Amino acid sequence: MVQAYNFLASWQLFPEKCQFEKGVAPKSGNYKVESINNGQALSISINWVSLDNEAFYTQYNLVPNDTLMPLEDNAIADQIQASIPNASSLMTSFYKAGSKVLTVLHEIMPNGYMKITQEGYDNDTISFKNVEIYHKQLSVLPYSASVAGVAIRPTKEGVIKHKALSAMEDQTNMQLDQIRQQIELLARQAQEIRKRKELSLMIYEAKLNFKPQIGQVYHLYEKRDSSHILSLVAPQEWGISGPFKQFVSSVKLLADHTWVEVSS
Numbered sequence: 001m002v003q004a005y006n007f008l009a010s011w012q013l014f015p016e017k018c019q020f021e022k023g024v025a026p027k028s029g030n031y032k033v034e035s036i037n038n039g040q041a042l043s044i045s046i047n048w049v050s051l052d053n054e055a056f057y058t059q060y061n062l063v064p065n066d067t068l069m070p071l072e073d074n075a076i077a078d079q080i081q082a083s084i085p086n087a088s089s090l091m092t093s094f095y096k097a098g099s100k101v102l103t104v105l106h107e108i109m110p111n112g113y114m115k116i117t118q119e120g121y122d123n124d125t126i127s128f129k130n131v132e133i134y135h136k137q138l139s140v141l142p143y144s145a146s147v148a149g150v151a152i153r154p155t156k157e158g159v160i161k162h163k164a165l166s167a168m169e170d171q172t173n174m175q176l177d178q179i180r181q182q183i184e185l186l187a188r189q190a191q192e193i194r195k196r197k198e199l200s201l202m203i204y205e206a207k208l209n210f211k212p213q214i215g216q217v218y219h220l221y222e223k224r225d226s227s228h229i230l231s232l233v234a235p236q237e238w239g240i241s242g243p244f245k246q247f248v249s250s251v252k253l254l255a256d257h258t259w260v261e262v263s264s
Helices: 002-007 156-204
Strands: 009-013 028-036 041-049 055-062 079-086 089-096 099-108 114-122 126-136 217-222 228-231 246-253 259-262
Touching: 002 028, 002 099, 028 126, 055 079, 156 228, 156 246, 156 259
Parallel strands: none
Antiparallel strands: 009 028, 009 126, 028 041, 041 055, 079 089, 089 099, 099 114, 114 126, 217 228, 217 246, 246 259
16 A cells, blocks of 8 residues: 555645546546555545535545455446556546446656546446546645546535535635725825825925914925925915916825825
8 A cells, every 4th residue: 555655635626627528627626535444445535516516525445456346335336446556556447237337547647746537438338538637735625526436426515515615715705805905995094194204294394484283274385496385375366376386285284293185
């Protein structure tokens, strides 16, 4: 069983990398391979979620010693045969009434992905070949895998897992959206503070002929020498042309002694 080491993991499906002659690639998939019986056998569990958001689950055990063994509680096969030709290959064959109905080849690719090739017969007459690509997961997620897998059918466990996954996704998406909104709000607040700071620096460098009062509206002008001056006189009160180069903005002094731009 040492040769099976490379397969012992939870694998996540790449739906976009799959090629299906039978069925349609699921929306998400998980393929888990575990060592059982003190390393004498393997347990394979498959979860997947269809494009219609229907959850499926199946599980079976095998002994990779090339011996034909009975397969219990399986709709498409009653016997299983498995072998590990080398450290990067795991071959599994499924039989029903003495005839081979499905062959599944697991291969560890040079990039570390797992490739699963399924070959069998659809309705006992038309041959098909499905290819699935998986990447190794760092943790086990409770969902997903192969449409053409063995004895995959809706189960109470699959439905429960799917509902739990959907609820988890809804909650985490909502929390992430709240955090995103908070970040956007903080970014807007930071931008407003930055604008007030820049405006305040400009005003405090301007010429002041009076003591500004908190809450009072004043008017900032640029003089012809490019310096600034704060005035009580609004632009419209100067008549056609004022004595300054241009009007900058109307401003108000806040309680924290920063200035904010207001409508004139």
